[in-house]
Amino acid sequence: MSHETDTPETEHRPGWRALSGAALKTMSPxxxxxFGAGEIAYIRPALVNGTPGVxxxxxxxxxxxxxxxxRLAAAAIRQHEMEPALLH
Numbered sequence: 001m002s003h004e005t006d007t008p009e010t011e012h013r014p015g016w017r018a019l020s021g022a023a024l025k026t027m028s029p030x031x032x033x034x035f036g037a038g039e040i041a042y043i044r045p046a047l048v049n050g051t052p053g054v055x056x057x058x059x060x061x062x063x064x065x066x067x068x069x070x071r072l073a074a075a076a077i078r079q080h081e082m083e084p085a086l087l088h
Contacts, residue, residue, distance in 0.1 A: 042085040
């Protein structure tokens with residue numbers, strides 16, 4: 001980890017917030033509000049129409065889009081004035 005505010009659940013990448021699935025599942029509504037639920041969408045690797053890609057989810061887990069790769073998904077999320085988080 002390269003940044004003093006990183007925690008074991010996060011990995012510092014400029015412009016990214018990465019949390020483990022376990023960390024996301026334990027967050028309370030208050031944690032989400034503090035974390036910026038209305039401003040974050042997460043990316044999860046998945047098969048999209050039988051092809052490897054990523055699915056974009058709102059912070060509450062609702063699928064809101066898909067892309068062929070994480071780079072394009074992050075660009076789409078930013079275009080909608082949100083920040084991407086990679087779920088791994």
